[in-house]
Amino acid sequence: MSIKEAQTIWMDGKLVPWHEAQVHVLSHALHYGTSVFEGIRLYETPQGPLFFRLDAHIKRLFQSARMYRIEIPYDVDQVMDACHELVKANDLSNAYLRPIIFGGYGSMGLLPKKETPWHLAIAAFEWPSLLGADGIQGGVSVGISSWRRPAPDTHPTLAKAGGNYLSSILICEEAHRNGYDEGLALDINGMVSEGPGENLFVVRNGKVMTPGTCHSILEGITRDSVMQLLAERGIQVEETSIPREYLYVADELFFTGTAAEVVPIRSLDGIQVGGGEPGPITRQVQTDFFGLFNGSTPDRWGWLQPLLYAHAWF
Numbered sequence: 558m559s560i561k562e563a564q565t566i567w568m569d570g571k572l573v574p575w576h577e578a579q580v581h582v583l584s585h586a587l588h589y590g591t592s593v594f595e596g597i598r599l600y601e602t603p604q605g606p607l608f609f610r611l612d613a614h615i616k617r618l619f620q621s622a623r624m625y626r627i628e629i630p631y632d633v634d635q636v637m638d639a640c641h642e643l644v645k646a647n648d649l650s651n652a653y654l655r656p657i658i659f660g661g662y663g664s665m666g667l668l669p670k671k672e673t674p675w676h677l678a679i680a681a682f683e684w685p686s687l688l689g690a691d692g693i694q695g696g697v698s699v700g701i702s703s704w705r706r707p708a709p710d711t712h713p714t715l716a717k718a719g720g721n722y723l724s725s726i727l728i729c730e731e732a733h734r735n736g737y738d739e740g741l742a743l744d745i746n747g748m749v750s751e752g753p754g755e756n757l758f759v760v761r762n763g764k765v766m767t768p769g770t771c772h773s774i775l776e777g778i779t780r781d782s783v784m785q786l787l788a789e790r791g792i793q794v795e796e797t798s799i800p801r802e803y804l805y806v807a808d809e810l811f812f813t814g815t816a817a818e819v820v821p822i823r824s825l826d827g828i829q830v831g832g833g834e835p836g837p838i839t840r841q842v843q844t845d846f847f848g849l850f851n852g853s854t855p856d857r858w859g860w861l862q863p864l865l866y867a868h869a870w871f
C-alpha cells in the first residue's frame with residue numbers, strides 16, 4: 558500500500574521537507590534495529606480532526622525506550638506537541654502518525670556509545686486501514702504461521718521496537734505466500750499470541766478472550782480500548798492462555814490494531830469461522846469503535862483529543 562506523501566517531517570525539533578528527512582548509512586538503527594516507534598491515528602470527526610489516544614501512544618513510546626535504556630532527549634509533552642505541530646503544518650485531518658526514536662550515526666559497534674545520537678522523527682500521512690475496507694466489512698482469511706513469536710526471555714515484545722518487526726515480516730510474508738490475507742503467530746509454548754501487527758480476540762460460547770500479556774504480544778492500545786468498550790456493554794474480556802484448537806471452534810475471531818482498526822476474521826487455516834460472516838459481537842465492537850469517530854459512541858474516557866495550536870518548537 559503506497560503512501561500519500563505529506564509536505565514535511567518533524568525531525569529533531571525541525572520541520573524538514575519530506576524527501577530531506579534522511580539518515581546516514583552507518584546509523585546504528587539500520588544495522589542493529591535500535592529503534593522504538595508508535596503508530597497513531599488522527600480521525601476526521603463531526604467535531605473536526607481528533608487524535609485517538611495520543612497520550613497513551615506517547616507513553617508507550619517512552620516505555621519501549623525505557624526497556625532498552627534509551628534516553629529520549631524530550632519529554633512526553635514535547636513529543637505530543639510535536640505531533641500537533643506536524644499535523645497542523647501539513648494541514649491533515651485524517652492521518653496516521655509514525656513517531657520513531659532511533660540510534661543514529663556516531664560510532665560503530667554493537668553497544669550504542671555516548672557518541673551515538675538518539676534521533677526523534679515524526680511522519681504524518683494519510684493511510685487507509687491496513688487490511689482494507691473489504692477486510693473491515695467482510696473479514697479476512699488468516700493462516701497460522703510456522704514462525705513463533707519471540708520467547709519472553711529473548712527480547713521484549715511489550716516494547717514496540719523496530720527489531721521485533723523482523724518476526725512480523727516473516728509471519729506476514731509466509732501468510733501472503735500461502736494465499737492468506739494475514740498471518741497469526743503462536744508463542745514459544747504453542748499458545749496463541751498475535752498477528753504481525755494486530756492483537757486477536759476470540760469469542761466462544763458467549764465468552765470473549767484475548768491472549769494475556771505473557772504470550773509475547775504487544776499490549777495494544779486498540780486492544781485496551783475494545784476491552785473497555787465491551788465492558789461498557791457488560792462484557793468482560795478474559796486475558797488468558799488460548800490454545801490453538803480454540804480458534805478452529807470459535808464463534809467469532811477478530812483483529813485489533815491502530816493500523817488495521819477492528820477487522821473480522823472469516824477463516825483460519827482454510828476453516829470457516831462461525832457462520833463465515835462477521836458475528837454479532839465483532840459487529841458490535843466495530844459499531845462502538847468506529848462510532849467514536851462518527852459521533853455515535855460517546856467518548857466517556859477522554860480518548861479523543863482535538864488539535865492544539867501549539868507553541869514551543871517553531
Ligand SMILES: Cc1ncc(COP(=O)(O)O)c(C=O)c1O
Nearest residue numbers: 754755756775777778779814815
Ligand atoms: C505486533 C503488534 N501487535 C499489536 C498491535 C496493536 O497495537 P495498537 O492497538 O496499540 O496499535 C500492533 C500495532 O501497533 C503491533 O505491531
